Amino acid sequence: MSQGPTVLQKISQLYPQMSPSQQAIADLILRDPESAAFYNVAKMAKEAAVSESTITRFATFVGYSGFPGLSRELQELVRSRLTTGERFQLSRSTTKAEQHTVLQHVEEDVHNLTLMMERIDLHAVERVVQMLLSTQRIGIVSSRGSLSLGMFFDFYLNLLNKETYLFSGEPRTVDRIHRLQPDDVMVGIGFARYTRFSVDCLAAGKQRGAKIVVITDYPSSPLCQFADEVLFTPTGIASHLDSFVAPFSLLTAILRSMSLQDAGKATRLLDEMEDSWKGLGIYYDPKK
Numbered sequence: 001m002s003q004g005p006t007v008l009q010k011i012s013q014l015y016p017q018m019s020p021s022q023q024a025i026a027d028l029i030l031r032d033p034e035s036a037a038f039y040n041v042a043k044m045a046k047e048a049a050v051s052e053s054t055i056t057r058f059a060t061f062v063g064y065s066g067f068p069g070l071s072r073e074l075q076e077l078v079r080s081r082l083t084t085g086e087r088f089q090l091s092r093s094t095t096k097a098e099q100h101t102v103l104q105h106v107e108e109d110v111h112n113l114t115l116m117m118e119r120i121d122l123h124a125v126e127r128v129v130q131m132l133l134s135t136q137r138i139g140i141v142s143s144r145g146s147l148s149l150g151m152f153f154d155f156y157l158n159l160l161n162k163e164t165y166l167f168s169g170e171p172r173t174v175d176r177i178h179r180l181q182p183d184d185v186m187v188g189i190g191f192a193r194y195t196r197f198s199v200d201c202l203a204a205g206k207q208r209g210a211k212i213v214v215i216t217d218y219p220s221s222p223l224c225q226f227a228d229e230v231l232f233t234p235t236g237i238a239s240h241l242d243s244f245v246a247p248f249s250l251l252t253a254i255l256r257s258m259s260l261q262d263a264g265k266a267t268r269l270l271d272e273m274e275d276s277w278k279g280l281g282i283y284y285d286p287k288k
Contacts, residue, residue: 006073006077007062007070007073007074007077008029008030008033008077010062010063011026011029011030011062012026012030014026014061014062018058018061021048021050021054021058022054022057022058022061024048024049024050025044025048025050025054025055025058026058027048028044028047028048029074033074033077033078034078036074037071037074037075037077037078038075039071040071041055041056041067055067058070068111068115072115072234072236075236076192076217076218076220108243109243109245109246112233112234112235112236112243112245112246113245113246113249115234115246116232116233116234116246116249116250119232120231120232120233120250121231121232124229124230124231125231125250125253125254125257126257127229128213128229128231128254129254129257129258129261131185131211131213131228131229132157132162132185132187132213132254132258133258133261133262135162135183135184135185135211136162136163136184137162137163137164137165137179137180137181137183137184137185138157138162138163138164138165138184138185138186138187139164139165139167139176139177139180139184139185139186139187139205139210140153140154140157140164140165140166140167140186140187140189141167141186141187141188141189141190141198141201141202141205142166142167142168142188142189142190142198143167143168143169143190143195143197143198144169144195145191145242146189146190146191146242146244146247147168148244149189149215149244149247149248149251150166150168150189151166152248152251153187153189153251153255154166156255157255159269159270159273160255160258160259160266160269161265161269165177165179165180167201169195169197174201177201177204177205177208178208180205180208180209180210181208181209181210182208182209182210184210184211185210185211185212185213186201186202186205186206186210186211186212186213187213187214187215188201188202188205188212188213188214188215188216188223188226188227189214189215189216189247190214190215190216190221190223191216191217191221191235191242191247192217192218192221192235192236194216194221194222194223198223199222199223202214202223202226203226205226206226211228211229212226212227212228212229213227213228213229213230213231214226214227214229214230214231215230215231215233215247215250215251216230216231216232216233217232217233217234217235217236218232219232231250233246233247233250234246235247
């Protein structure tokens with residue numbers, strides 16, 4: 001399937017039709033897209049010597065609903081080709097200029113949550129929930145930065161009595177991939193920069209006939225090519241770090257939906273586990 005023009009190609013194609021102020025913005029982006037991708041409206045307006053409203057009109061002119069859409073596509077373009085160190089350098093310069101407070105950093109996470117809520121395909125989420133409920137064996141592919149997401153999902157799927165395999169790149173986990181069967185589900189979790197392991201692991205799962213669910217950030221993610229269902233969630237912030245607030249929220253929503261759709265079974269399982277936990281002394285009891 002052929003892809004449409006990139007954001008840089010769109011800007012280049014529309015350049016002759018732009019006003020002088022719009023051309024100043026275009027020049028800024030085309031000259032240094034790696035930096036421009038992490039500017040907010042105020043920073044881009046300052047660098048291009050135009051007003052903030054001109055930045056918003058420019059984003060609309062090149063085909064986006066507003067500046068966030070333009071910014072996100074720029075980030076999608078550059079995040080996959082920037083090294084972690086380069087992203088850190090860009091975030092340092094941006095943070096120094098704006099003197100971010102802790103609350104401003106939290107607001108970036110809130111922004112990602114809002115974007116996910118605006119864009120999430122609720123029908124796709126429900127299909128994923130049904131796929132996970134209808135299978136007993138679930139493979140989870142997550143490595144490096146996204147491993148914490150996979151471990152969280154693995155832990156709570158076990159509480160729902162699912163047989164899970166966490167594929168993290170550790171050699172002993174890779175050996176378990178041969179256990180996957182056509183009725184099983186494999187969930188791939190990965191964001192830019194995507195790991196070779198995750199791509200190869202999903203390819204192997206697909207070859208074995210497993211149904212593939214992908215949780216990722218962009219339609220251009222290399223994980224999408226194997227997916228039967230894809231759920232998109234943003235992780236981008238102006239940092240060498242990723243924001244996993246939105247993906248954690250999505251995984252929690254999936255787990256809660258699974259529990260509520262078979263609440264009786266979930267309650268019985270948790271009651272049985274609670275008895276085991278008490279017998280083993282898993283949790284601290286101040287009375288003892």
